[in-house]
Amino acid sequence: MRRSSSLKAGAAAKTTTASVQDYLAAIYDLGGSGKPVIGARLAKHMAISAPAVTEAIQRLHRSGYVRVGRGKELALTPKGRHIAETMARRHRLIERWLTDTLGLDWTDAHEEAHRLEHALSPRVEDRLADLLGMPSTCPHGNPIPGMAKPASRVEPFPLAQAKEGTTVVVERITEEAEADKKLLEHLWKNDVRPGRRLRITEVAPWAGTITAAGDGQAIALGLPAAAKIWVYEPAP
Numbered sequence: 001m002r003r004s005s006s007l008k009a010g011a012a013a014k015t016t017t018a019s020v021q022d023y024l025a026a027i028y029d030l031g032g033s034g035k036p037v038i039g040a041r042l043a044k045h046m047a048i049s050a051p052a053v054t055e056a057i058q059r060l061h062r063s064g065y066v067r068v069g070r071g072k073e074l075a076l077t078p079k080g081r082h083i084a085e086t087m088a089r090r091h092r093l094i095e096r097w098l099t100d101t102l103g104l105d106w107t108d109a110h111e112e113a114h115r116l117e118h119a120l121s122p123r124v125e126d127r128l129a130d131l132l133g134m135p136s137t138c139p140h141g142n143p144i145p146g147m148a149k150p151a152s153r154v155e156p157f158p159l160a161q162a163k164e165g166t167t168v169v170v171e172r173i174t175e176e177a178e179a180d181k182k183l184l185e186h187l188w189k190n191d192v193r194p195g196r197r198l199r200i201t202e203v204a205p206w207a208g209t210i211t212a213a214g215d216g217q218a219i220a221l222g223l224p225a226a227a228k229i230w231v232y233e234p235a236p
Contacts, residue, residue: 018118021087022184023048024065025055027074028084029175032142033228037074045179085145090117092138093128099139100132106139106193107184141172141230147167154233160210160226164203168212168231170196177228187229209235 016024026046030037043053057074060066065080078083091113098109120128129135129147136150137143143150156171172194177183187193191214198212211220221229 001221016083019056020060020063020065021083021118023085024076024080024084025091027066027076028081028088031076033174033176036071038072039074042074045176047179049225087117088143089147090120090125090171092142092144093125093132093135094120095138095140096135096144097128105188107181107188109139110184111135111181116193137194139174139193140173140175140178141170156230156234159198159212159221159229159231160223162200162203162210162212162226162231164200167197167199167234168227169234170194170198171230171232174228174230177225180225180228183225183228189214192219192229194220198231 003085012159013130021043023046026042027037030041030045032178035041039050039053039057042048042057043050045220046053048056055064056211057068060080061068064077065083067075069075094113095106095109099106100110104112134147135144159168159170162168170192173184173187173192177187192198192212196214198214201213201218202211204210205223208223209220210223210226211218213219
């Protein structure tokens with residue numbers, strides 16, 4: 001994202017409330033999972049009641065930020081996406097700064113970034129990107145809008161779909177997983193992060209779990225949690 005684009009995006013974001021920015025960013029984040037974004041998912045992701053989310057969606061629709069399609073699937077309009085990408089960019093840049101420069105773990109960085117993202121000006125946003133060397137992803141591996149795209153790899157897929165006996169590499173911990181503080185802490189403690197190789201030692205659909213080993217330690221995850229972690233198979 002060039003500076004002029006960043007300034008324009010920042011000006012657009014400045015005219016919206018923090019609540020609207022949070023909703024648009026959440027819809028954007030959930031859209032990265034490849035699954036339809038509906039009100040129930042949004043409510044769970046934001047830890048907000050279903051009636052409150054329904055009312056918010058109606059306001060966002062009237063304001064031209066979202067479209068509501070068949071099956072009540074939500075999609076950002078160009079206007080809504082513009083603001084959502086600005087907030088995602090700021091959040092992920094701040095996370096990178098907090099982990100790489102200040103040494104916070106990624107659980108604390110996610111929470112602090114959410115507090116700081118609304119206060120970041122376009123000028124500081126651009127300076128921060130320069131300071132960090134224009135990173136392409138946040139610490140969890142999610143791409144930063146406006147930055148160079150990460151190097152292309154084999155098509156990633158959810159860890160929950162990995163086959164027993166295979167080896168995979170973690171590509172990213174989705175924003176949906178980041179919203180689950182206990183899951184994020186569990187992954188951090190077990191060194192499950194972008195770039196790590198995991199050998200799938202057991203897939204137990206009857207128990208609803210998948211077990212993987214990396215660097216000598218095993219980690220068991222519920223399949224719903226594993227579905228929020230994207231991996232790819234390394235080249236032979």
